[in-house]
Structure formats: structure tokens, C-alpha cells
Amino acid sequence: MSSTGQGRTPTLFAESHDGVLIAYRVHSSGEADAASPPVLLVHGFASNASVTWEGTGWVQALSSAHRSVITVDLRGHGESDKPIDADAYAPERLGGDLLAVLDSAGVDQVDVIGYSMGNRVVSGFATLAPERVRRVVIGGAGPIELFASWDLEEARGVLLRDEPSHNPVIEQVLRPAIAAGADREAMLACIEGVSGSPLSIPGDIPTLFVAGEADPVPAGVRELALEWDSDLVTIPGRDHVSTLTARAFKDAAIAFLAEKSAASEE
DSSP states (O other): EEEESSSSEEEEEOOOOOOOEEEEEEEEOTOOOOTSOEEEEETTTTOOHHHIIIITTTTHHHHHHTTTEEEEHOOOOOOOOSOOGGGGHHHHHHHHHHHHHHHHHTTSEEEEETTHHHHHHHHHHHHGGGGGEEEEESSSSSOOGGGGGHHHHHHHHHHHHHHOOSOHHHHHHHHHHHHTTTEEEEHHHHHHTTTTOOOOOOOEEEEEEEEETOOTTTTHHHHHHHHOOEEEEEETTOTTHHHHHOOHHHHHHHHHHHSSHHHHHO
16 A cells, blocks of 8 residues: 555555556545545545545545545546456446455445446446445436447547547536546547446345436436335435535435434344
């Protein structure tokens, strides 16, 4: 484990099983509840931990609820390494990155909050090491993986040749990322590697779904929540971006993660 940066939350690096370095931060609080595991926050596509979780007040909200927090930049994003091979973004590899972060941080078990594509990474992690996951909050995601509905050649044209796409969602997702300076080849590899990956959490891990009422991305989430016998919280008037900032999302997640499982009470 190595670190860079200054301040109270320096960037640390965990080496994944295939040699990729994964950036993460441990946000500790002197008032953290020692009886509760840290909360691992997993961002979505073309973002990073700072934008998704720090800038939207999630880290502060969890700290105020006396929870320690681990934020991670997924491979291909933020300060993490950015391989350009699609195979490097297979769900099991992405899940392995989270396991490497926990091992590097010396953490045995976590609660997890994922958002958007990050939930496919959470799925890979929970499938790989279910004993390391106590509870999961799935935000902004449903049974349909977004990239599977894209024409990958159109995405390739946008990213590598600056060609327009006929799909407005491809334009809406990729153009801001390009403007922000994201690595184009890494983004394409991520799209190709994640496309069609399942949303699957082992059945004995309690799971909460959260979705904005105006968000088309988690289509089918209500039916999936019923199938899994999980609760679903819908946020009125919120789309895919604004759901993330909603106080109602934070409150629902914090309350759910504060619940004790039957096993922990024995």
C-alpha cells in the first residue's frame, strides 16, 4: 500500500490481482461507531469518488452518522490505473479491485453503497467474497445493464473519432466525460467489458434499492425488488443525476445500514 497527497484523507493505492493500482481513501472519524463496519462507496461510469461521494455530501452525511467511509476510484477512472483492454473490466476483475482495497485497508467487512454502473462492480465483489459484505444499497440501477442497449460501434465512433451518435443517451453520457478530459480508450474498454453484466447480490445479504421517479436507468427495479424481497425507496421528481444528491437517498441509506441483521443480534 502506498499513498500520495496531503490533508486528512490522502490517496492510497491497492494493487489488484492483475497488477492494476486502485486509488482509494479512508475517511475516518473519531466518533465512528466501532460496532459498525466501514461504508464502502462505489461510483458509476465516467465519474470518480471525489465527484460522486465527496462533492455531493455523502462522506459528510455518513461521518455525521458516526460511520467511517472508504471511497474508491474504479479502474479506468480518477487516480486509478486505466487499462485499455476490455477484458480488464470484466465484473470479476472489477469486483476483485474492491477486495484488494479492503485487504489493503485491513478491513474485514463493509456495508456497501453503489450508484449506477458501480452496482455491477458491487455485484462482482459480493459474488466473489460474500462474507466481506454485510449490507448493500443499490442506487440508480436495475436489472437492465445500460451499455447492453448501446450500439458499441457508435460509442466507439464518439470516443475515438468524435463522430456523432444517433442515441441521445450515448451523447449525454460520453460528451461531458470527454469534455472533462476522461481517458477515451479506457472509457471504451470499460463500456465493452461491463456491457451486459448482471446485477446479482447473494440472497442472504440484505439489500435496499433506491431510484429516482424520473430516472429511466433503473427500469424494472420495482419488479426486481419484489423478486428479491427487498425494499425500494423512490425519490419524487429526481432523475439519474439529481437522485444522487437527494437528502432522502442519504437518509434512507443511512437508516438501512444502521439496521442489525438477525445473525449479529445472536
